[in-house]
Amino acid sequence: xxxxxxxxxxxxxxxxxxxxxxxxxxxxxxxxxxxxxxxxxxxxxxxxxxxxxxxxxxxxxxxxxxxxxxxxxxxxxxxxxxxxxxxxxxxxxxxxxxxxxxxxxxxxxxxxxxxxxxxxxxxxxxxxxxxxxxxxxxxxxxxxxxxxxxxxxxxxxxxxxxxxxxxxxxxxxxxxxxxxxxxxxxxxxxxxxxxxxxxxxxxxxxxxxxxxxxxxxxxxxxxxxxxxxxxxxxxxxxxxxxxxxxxxxxxxxxxxxxxxxxxxxxxxxxxxxxxx
Amino acid sequence: xxxxxxxxxxxxxxxxxxxxxxxxxxxxxxxxxxxxxxxxxxxxxxxxxxxxxxxxxxxxxxxxxxxxxxxxxxxxxxxxxxxxxxxxxxxxxxxxxxxxxxxxxxxxxxxxxxxxxxxxxxxxxxxxxxxxxxxxxxxxxxxxxxxxxxxxxxxxxxxxxxxxxxxxxxxxxxxxxxxxxxxxxxxxxxxxxxxxxxxxxxxxxxxxxxxxxxxxxxxxxxxxxxxxxxxxxxxxxxxxxxxxxxxxxxxxxxxxxxxxxxxxxxxxxxxxxxxxxxxxxxxxxxxxxxxxxxxxxxxxxx
Amino acid sequence: xxxxxxxxxxxxxxxxxxxxxxxxxxxxxxxxxxxxxxxxxxxxxxxxxxxxxxxxxxxxxxxxxxxxxxxxxxxxxxxxxxxxxxxxxxxxxxxxxxxxxxxxxxxxxxxxxxxxxxxxxxxxxxxxxxxxxxxxxxxxxxxxxxxxxxxxxxxxxxxxxxxxxxxxxxxxxxxxxxxxxxxxxxxxxxxxxxxxxxxxxxxxxxxxxxxxxxxxxxxxxxxxxxxxxxxxxxxxxxxxxxxxxxxxxxxxxxxxxxxxxxxxxxxxxxxxxxxxxxxxxxxx
Numbered sequence: 030x031x032x033x034x035x036x037x038x039x040x041x042x043x044x045x046x047x048x049x050x051x052x053x054x055x056x057x058x059x060x061x062x063x064x065x066x067x068x069x070x071x072x073x074x075x076x077x078x079x080x081x082x083x084x085x086x087x088x089x090x091x092x093x094x095x096x097x098x099x100x101x102x103x104x105x106x107x108x109x110x111x112x113x114x115x116x117x118x119x120x121x122x123x124x125x126x127x128x129x130x131x132x133x134x135x136x137x138x139x140x141x142x143x144x145x146x147x148x149x150x151x152x153x154x155x156x157x158x159x160x161x162x163x164x165x166x167x168x169x170x171x172x173x174x175x176x177x178x179x180x181x182x183x184x185x186x187x188x189x190x191x192x193x194x195x196x197x198x199x200x201x202x203x204x205x206x207x208x209x210x211x212x213x214x215x216x217x218x219x220x221x222x223x224x225x226x227x228x229x230x231x232x233x234x235x236x237x238x239x240x241x242x243x244x245x246x247x248x249x250x251x252x253x254x255x256x257x258x259x260x261x262x263x264x265x266x267x268x269x270x271x272x273x274x275x276x277x278x279x280x281x282x283x284x285x286x287x288x289x290x291x292x293x294x295x296x297x298x299x300x301x302x303x304x305x
Numbered sequence: 306x307x308x309x310x311x312x313x314x315x316x317x318x319x320x321x322x323x324x325x326x327x328x329x330x331x332x333x334x335x336x337x338x339x340x341x342x343x344x345x346x347x348x349x350x351x352x353x354x355x356x357x358x359x360x361x362x363x364x365x366x367x368x369x370x371x372x373x374x375x376x377x378x379x380x381x382x383x384x385x386x387x388x389x390x391x392x393x394x395x396x397x398x399x400x401x402x403x404x405x406x407x408x409x410x411x412x413x414x415x416x417x418x419x420x421x422x423x424x425x426x427x428x429x430x431x432x433x434x435x436x437x438x439x440x441x442x443x444x445x446x447x448x449x450x451x452x453x454x455x456x457x458x459x460x461x462x463x464x465x466x467x468x469x470x471x472x473x474x475x476x477x478x479x480x481x482x483x484x485x486x487x488x489x490x491x492x493x494x495x496x497x498x499x500x501x502x503x504x505x506x507x508x509x510x511x512x513x514x515x516x517x518x519x520x521x522x523x524x525x526x527x528x529x530x531x532x533x534x535x536x537x538x539x540x541x542x543x544x545x546x547x548x549x550x551x552x553x554x555x556x557x558x559x560x561x562x563x564x565x566x567x568x569x570x571x572x573x574x575x576x577x578x579x580x581x582x583x584x585x586x587x588x589x590x591x592x593x594x595x596x597x598x599x600x601x602x603x604x605x606x607x
Numbered sequence: 608x609x610x611x612x613x614x615x616x617x618x619x620x621x622x623x624x625x626x627x628x629x630x631x632x633x634x635x636x637x638x639x640x641x642x643x644x645x646x647x648x649x650x651x652x653x654x655x656x657x658x659x660x661x662x663x664x665x666x667x668x669x670x671x672x673x674x675x676x677x678x679x680x681x682x683x684x685x686x687x688x689x690x691x692x693x694x695x696x697x698x699x700x701x702x703x704x705x706x707x708x709x710x711x712x713x714x715x716x717x718x719x720x721x722x723x724x725x726x727x728x729x730x731x732x733x734x735x736x737x738x739x740x741x742x743x744x745x746x747x748x749x750x751x752x753x754x755x756x757x758x759x760x761x762x763x764x765x766x767x768x769x770x771x772x773x774x775x776x777x778x779x780x781x782x783x784x785x786x787x788x789x790x791x792x793x794x795x796x797x798x799x800x801x802x803x804x805x806x807x808x809x810x811x812x813x814x815x816x817x818x819x820x821x822x823x824x825x826x827x828x829x830x831x832x833x834x835x836x837x838x839x840x841x842x843x844x845x846x847x848x849x850x851x852x853x854x855x856x857x858x859x860x861x862x863x864x865x866x867x868x869x870x871x872x873x874x875x876x877x878x879x880x881x882x883x884x885x886x887x888x889x890x891x
Contacts, residue, residue: 061446069451086470143347148355154586156541158548159560159579162567166388201709208677208703209723209774210696219722223713242459246545249464250552257462264465272469276462283457300713302756 088269096270112255120179121240128187136195161250175247182243183236194228230294237286356392363391390572398573415557416547423482424543431490439498460484473553482546486539493535497528533597540589622691623652624810625778630685647835660813660821661829664875668836669814702771706783708763710755717751723774741769761792781813833874
């Protein structure tokens with residue numbers, strides 16, 4: 030009989046357990062997660078290597094690893110990485126630099142919010158992919174069209190979350206500030222800003238995901254270089270192992286960026302009781 | 306003004322339901338009306354300014370107006386229609402496409418089929434998956450790493466792979482939409498089960514409710530808001546799938562139409578396509594929000 | 608420190624530390640234009656060094672009145688004087704200890720306590736010294752660099768108190784500061800508060816629901832009537848100081864309690880009846 034995950038009591042009773050069993054239970058999550066991954070990889074390897082499913086379609090882990098190894102010696106690969114990385118950094122950096130101050134300003138000023146609101150909402154509703162043809166007309170198929178797509182993707186979540194953070198400054202802290210006659214600047218720096226930081230990080234994480242998506246979408250659509258371009262090319266030539274490797278690189282990037290943001294966030298938020 | 310003694314989060318810039326009246330301050334009627342509708346007024350004003358500015362760029366109003374001042378460089382303020390089109394051109398194109406040639410309806414139907422199938426598949430797979438992960442702890446341990454990895458990856462990166470598997474066609478479009486939409490649904494379903502109020506479950510269990518009844522009467526109803534929120538996100542992401550899926554030369558479809566129009570520098574048609582997608586997305590999300598509001602009736606206001 | 612005071616003519620000549628004159632407060636809801644009278648002419652005089660409590664039924668406006676005294680809300684009529692000067696906005700002469708400790712979670716205890724001083728542009732070193740002094744006074748030495756989430760509810764309230772005291776206010780306003788603590792901590796905090804009060808030598812206006820708390824702490828207990836708020840009666844507490852908690856079990860203590868309760872009881876029941884009749888009345 031299964032009990033919902035969050036309700037299973039930790040108490041396993043007074044039964045005696047072997048130390049191995051105890052070790053397992055403590056790290057059960059890790060154990061099951063890791064072993065599932067391993068099983069999937071083994072299955073994959075078996076299917077591809079044996080030819081049960083044509084490796085042309087699915088490749089298999091060792092083949093992917095090999096492709097990766099070969100690519101790491103390929104100058105073109107690193108050039109692609111550099112191109113994609115540049116697109117990401119430029120677009121995301123620009124989005125950061127614009128969206129955070131703007132988000133703060135919009136959060137503070139109701140009027141500004143009324144004026145910018147329609148544009149933000151519209152841009153939020155538009156899948157950037159649909160704007161790609163126009164962006165390409167403007168910027169060509171080089172690096173800048175991707176930077177624009179990345180920028181557009183990241184700027185909205187960062188803006189919305191920052192704004193949201195400012196607006197939900199807790200009333201009770203505002204009351205404290207007022208009772209001590211804090212100036213408006215003081216209120217901003219001591220109450221609003223620190224309280225907004227968690228929201229900003231939420232926006233940054235969302236924005237990073239959408240920025241990465243922008244890189245891929247932009248490069249798949251029209252590009253001459255970059256990892257997405259590499260994946261598309263490899264797909265066209267049925268180099269499935271390269272495709273998988275490319276996807277893996279994107280996956281790793283996504284995980285690393287979020288982990289980095291988490292680490293930075295923790296430094297800013299020592300005062301929080303539990304890590305996110 | 307009531308400062309909640311328990312410090313609930315409240316909007317900083319809200320004027321509370323009451324204001325202490327000091328004497329008999331009279332405000333001109335016009336000003337009071339303006340303040341009550343400020344949001345709509347400012348919003349509309351700015352949008353109109355934007356549209357007029359846009360139109361002017363394409364028609365060269367500003368270029369002509371500023372020529373005496375700026376000389377030749379004023380020409381910069383005249384932009385060719387292939388770059389930005391203009392509100393009137395777009396409206397004209399929209400009229401044509403919707404009512405004269407009626408081509409866009411076919412595209413909508415074409416994309417719609419893929420979208421419905423893809424979204425439907427995502428719901429059919431994602432929600433049960435998420436619910437199961439929420440209910441069975443060990444199952445969640447098993448699938449969590451896979452779901453997290455999938456979540457961290459831009460799912461669009463799988464597109465070339467999908468093309469390798471099923472070529473280009475309906476299958477490809479359905480699969481990419483599925484991939485994009487399934488995660489918000491699964492993640493929200495998972496969260497929904499895990500954050501069911503344990504007190505409710507305790508009460509039901511102590512009254513002798515079995516697993517299935519527990520699921521049906523407690524967990525499922527309390528999960529619905531989460532599921533609907535996930536559906537909203539899935540709708541938006543599915544839209545991305547519609548357009549992305551049609552990159553590789555689809556016979557028809559809104560995304561394909563946009564791509565072809567873009568290649569032919571028919572910017573006005575591109576915009577019509579963009580706006581159509583936005584409109585459909587907004588309508589769908591609005592429907593879900595209506596359902597959410599109906600379902601949320603029992604919730605204590607936050 | 609302050610024994611029982613007798614208000615005779617000569618005392619009345621002395622400037623009251625805090626004086627509220629005919630405070631009225633009316634709320635107007637802009638959309639429906641309904642008017643709600645929260646305070647209906649409150650008169651109050653507090654002398655230097657007194658500890659005065661306000662009790663009354665829920666919704667009678669005790670907290671609102673405190674907010675008016677502090678200047679957080681503007682009264683519709685009447686005025687508040689501190690040391691003879693009219694005050695309309697918050698100022699360094701009054702400090703509030705809210706029911707919710709509302710410590711800024713991103714600041715350490717030390718930085719929370721000196722927050723008010725920062726707002727007054729007091730120098731960093733001086734602020735640190737003063738803050739440390741009061742942190743010690745409330746018994747939290749050694750916790751200067753802890754974050755609020757690491758402190759218990761009682762400890763947070765003590766930081767809250769230190770934060771108010773460090774401002775060296777003329778009047779200390781306390782709004783049910785112990786309401787969110789469990790009963791036992793509450794008792795202990797009451798005793799400690801009196802000890803701190805003696806050391807700090809402040810004039811205190813204390814709002815509470817708990818009658819026994821009001822009596823135990825104060826020189827006088829002001830009883831508010833139900834909404835709209837008005838002073839119903841003022842009961843002097845003729846119990847000598849220093850007071851042990853055990854005094855709460857004495858007969859004379861109970862007598863005062865009974866007296867106050869009988870005053871409030873009618874208003875509490877009247878309020879309940881009114882609410883039963885008109886369930887849409889959510890004013891609280």
